Amino acid sequence: xxxxxxxxxxxxxxxxxxxxxxxxxxxxxxxxxxxxxxxxxxxxxxxxxxxxxxxxxxxxxxxxxxxxxxxxxxxxxxxxxxxxxxxxxxxxxxxxxxxxxxxxxxxxxxxxxxxxxxxxxxxxxxxxxxxxxxxxxxxxxxxxxxxxxxxxxxxxxxxxxxxxxxxxxxxxxxxxxxxxxxxxxxxxxxxxxxxxxxxxxxxxxxxxxxxxxxxxxxxxxxxxxxxxxxxxxxxxxxxxxxxxxxxxxxxxxxxxxxxxxxxxxxxxxxxxxxxxxxxxxxxxxxxxxxxxxxxxxxxxxxxxxxxxxxxxxxxxxxxxxxxxxxxxxxxxxxxxxxxxxxxxxxxxxxxxxxx
Amino acid sequence: xxxxxxxxxxxxxxxxxxxxxxxxxxxxxxxxxxxxxxxxxxxxxxxxxxxxxxxxxxxxxxxxxxxxxxxxxxxxxxxxxxxxxxxxxxxxxxxxxxxxxxxxxxxxxxxxxxxxxxxxxxxxxxxxxxxxxxxxxxxxxxxxxxxxxxxxxxxxxxxxxxxxxxxxxxxxxxxxxxxxxxxxxxxxxxxxxxxxxxxxxxxxxxxxxxxxxxxxxxxxxxxxxxxxxxxxxxxxxxxxxxxxxxxxxxxxxxxxxxxxxxxxxxxxxxxxxxxxxxxxxxxxxxxxxxxxxxxxxxxxxxxxxxxxxxxxxxxxxxxxxxxxxxxxxxxxxxxxxxxxxxxxxxxxxxxxxxx
Numbered sequence: 001x002x003x004x005x006x007x008x009x010x011x012x013x014x015x016x017x018x019x020x021x022x023x024x025x026x027x028x029x030x031x032x033x034x035x036x037x038x039x040x041x042x043x044x045x046x047x048x049x050x051x052x053x054x055x056x057x058x059x060x061x062x063x064x065x066x067x068x069x070x071x072x073x074x075x076x077x078x079x080x081x082x083x084x085x086x087x088x089x090x091x092x093x094x095x096x097x098x099x100x101x102x103x104x105x106x107x108x109x110x111x112x113x114x115x116x117x118x119x120x121x122x123x124x125x126x127x128x129x130x131x132x133x134x135x136x137x138x139x140x141x142x143x144x145x146x147x148x149x150x151x152x153x154x155x156x157x158x159x160x161x162x163x164x165x166x167x168x169x170x171x172x173x174x175x176x177x178x179x180x181x182x183x184x185x186x187x188x189x190x191x192x193x194x195x196x197x198x199x200x201x202x203x204x205x206x207x208x209x210x211x212x213x214x215x216x217x218x219x220x221x222x223x224x225x226x227x228x229x230x231x232x233x234x235x236x237x238x239x240x241x242x243x244x245x246x247x248x249x250x251x252x253x254x255x256x257x258x259x260x261x262x263x264x265x266x267x268x269x270x271x272x273x274x275x276x277x278x279x280x281x282x283x284x285x286x287x288x289x290x291x292x293x294x295x296x297x298x299x300x301x302x303x304x305x306x307x308x309x310x311x312x313x314x315x316x317x318x319x320x321x322x323x324x325x326x327x328x329x330x331x332x333x334x335x336x337x338x339x340x341x342x343x344x345x346x347x348x349x350x351x352x353x354x355x
Numbered sequence: 356x357x358x359x360x361x362x363x364x365x366x367x368x369x370x371x372x373x374x375x376x377x378x379x380x381x382x383x384x385x386x387x388x389x390x391x392x393x394x395x396x397x398x399x400x401x402x403x404x405x406x407x408x409x410x411x412x413x414x415x416x417x418x419x420x421x422x423x424x425x426x427x428x429x430x431x432x433x434x435x436x437x438x439x440x441x442x443x444x445x446x447x448x449x450x451x452x453x454x455x456x457x458x459x460x461x462x463x464x465x466x467x468x469x470x471x472x473x474x475x476x477x478x479x480x481x482x483x484x485x486x487x488x489x490x491x492x493x494x495x496x497x498x499x500x501x502x503x504x505x506x507x508x509x510x511x512x513x514x515x516x517x518x519x520x521x522x523x524x525x526x527x528x529x530x531x532x533x534x535x536x537x538x539x540x541x542x543x544x545x546x547x548x549x550x551x552x553x554x555x556x557x558x559x560x561x562x563x564x565x566x567x568x569x570x571x572x573x574x575x576x577x578x579x580x581x582x583x584x585x586x587x588x589x590x591x592x593x594x595x596x597x598x599x600x601x602x603x604x605x606x607x608x609x610x611x612x613x614x615x616x617x618x619x620x621x622x623x624x625x626x627x628x629x630x631x632x633x634x635x636x637x638x639x640x641x642x643x644x645x646x647x648x649x650x651x652x653x654x655x656x657x658x659x660x661x662x663x664x665x666x667x668x669x670x671x672x673x674x675x676x677x678x679x680x681x682x683x684x685x686x687x688x689x690x691x692x693x694x695x696x697x698x699x700x701x702x703x704x705x706x707x708x709x710x
Contacts, residue, residue, distance in 0.1 A: 005388060005392055009394075011392055013391065019381070026374070072428045080574060198590075198592065198593060220435075232431065239553055
């Protein structure tokens with residue numbers, strides 16, 4: 001039976017990427033060696049790293065002033081790295097509180113300085129992108145989480161800001177086009193649209209780093225990694241390779257613009273059904289809905305067993321909501337086919353017909 | 356042609372591990388899903404993580420007081436993590452300078468306190484394990500690098516110490532038995548004997564952490580990771596899975612004791628030839644020789660082209676020495692078969708016969 005993988009991340013990747021990754025574990029590029037047993041300094045892997053860095057730049061249309069790195073530690077270490085590299089010693093930055101991950105970013109920023117929270121939707125269990133206060137003067141940057149995987153909310157556009165932007169785009173990078181001009185740093189754990197778990201991408205303005213007055217430990221210093229072309233230490237070879245393959249796939253499909261159209265179609269399909277079907281209701285407010293993660297629940301929990309039976313029977317995987325929201329979460333990352341969303345809509349309609 | 360992979364790391368892993376890893380990328384455990392597209396919180400991956408943590412404990416014979424984590428950032432971030440978690444605020448620790456990686460550990464420790472260097476072999480280009488001064492009183496621990504990949508030196512035994520030991524065992528963990536009683540922390544990047552690049556293992560005394568008086572950023576705090584069973588954030592799924600498979604393989608081969616016997620046989624084979632063959636000389640002094648990385652050079656560089664032609668023609672890969680030492684480096688990690696070392700010895704003898 002075909003499986004429809006709605007997992008929130010790590011998540012579905014294109015089948016052709018899986019095939020090529022599987023083959024590379026046995027024999028990479030006809031070398032007679034596995035990808036994972038060659039030196040990271042071999043010309044074959046250096047070419048992978050360079051293509052991965054270059055694909056980020058071309059897919060996102062980054063200006064020349066941006067450097068791209070593939071490091072480790074996920075966005076969780078990225079929260080600290082962002083603040084260490086861009087928040088001046090004794091300084092402050094503005095943050096938006098849109099849920100679990102935004103909170104973690106705020107917590108780590110406090111190791112570097114003051115984090116002004118200029119908007120929060122905590123009072124309504126993060127069901128929306130909050131309206132924002134003005135960025136306090138003296139703030140080094142405005143940090144936000146572009147998509148909130150757990151709550152199913154997403155910034156419709158970058159927030160207006162008088163200072164440079166820093167965004168954690170872990171769960172919606174490469175899902176839609178955006179203008180990178182206003183950003184100082186974009187970072188994203190790979191394990192949604194980019195690739196498997198185990199690497200985190202940093203794209204940043206190389207002219208903006210090195211100005212905090214802080215002595216930064218080596219692994220947390222973007223300048224150290226940039227000076228070594230993302231090879232300061234042994235990089236996570238397999239996660240970077242599979243990310244490179246996934247970015248090649250995006251490019252072959254028409255790039256981020258094509259992904260955006262595909263993602264809009266999928267999101268429309270599920271949200272139209274959530275709004276139409278009397279048995280369900282969405283968690284996120286309509287204007288804050290995420291195209292990546294649709295959060296919804298049954299109006300009557302008495303139907304849960306029947307609905308769970310239906311979607312599991314249809315080959316759907318990973319639909320259970322996060323414990324902080326409950327209900328269901330349909331994660332529809334780039335590689336999820338529209339047909340999978342249609343299968344989910346069909347079982348929602350089947351539940352309606354039979355209950 | 357069979358390839359003999361002497362790469363210094365990432366390096367050779369057992370062929371059966373490659374087969375199983377390749378299959379898991381297509382279909383993991385018959386789930387109909389790839390290992391890299393399932394949730395890290397699925398029961399299937401939680402079982403992998405738990406087996407990996409448990410295999411470290413059983414293979415190393417760790418006392419009950421030890422916790423085991425699989426994190427990211429390599430030993431390069433481990434240098435900082437070790438100091439942040441075990442060096443008290445305003446305190447000091449003792450370090451041994453045995454080369455490049457030891458130096459990096461010392462550099463990062465200075466972000467946490469004072470690093471007393473109690474021995475160094477820098478003056479002789481790190482060709483030996485130095486004799487050590489007494490650990491200065493007030494030192495929190497003694498840190499050493501058990502094997503020095505670049506220079507081909509290795510501590511024959513743990514240094515005698517009046518304080519707990521911390522060891523970076525990245526390049527010789529699981530290669531030989533040792534008594535873990537004296538250690539507070541053992542850490543090791545996976546990409547030699549443990550698995551592919553992309554994860555780093557920490558084994559530490561859970562009673563010894565949380566005592567530095569320091570507020571530690573979350574990702575660098577071992578207590579944070581331990582409280583979440585190594586799932587504080589999304590772990591590097593594939594590198595941990597392949598590490599688990601490699602540890603299963605070690606166990607099936609007879610555990611670390613069997614690896615040690617195998618590694619001694621391989622090391623004897625190559626060092627006997629280096630000592631016997633008039634065309635070659637070793638870099639490391641005899642009593643400091645590593646069983647993992649044999650560093651040697653031609654006495655007469657005029658033979659380099661001929662020797663390079665011979666070993667490349669025999670299917671040998673990754674024999675070039677590190678730029679800081681020059682010459683050749685034969686890395687003979689656990690998974691390298693004795694037959695590969697014999698092939699290298701054969702071409703060294705062939706060079707002698709023909710030149």
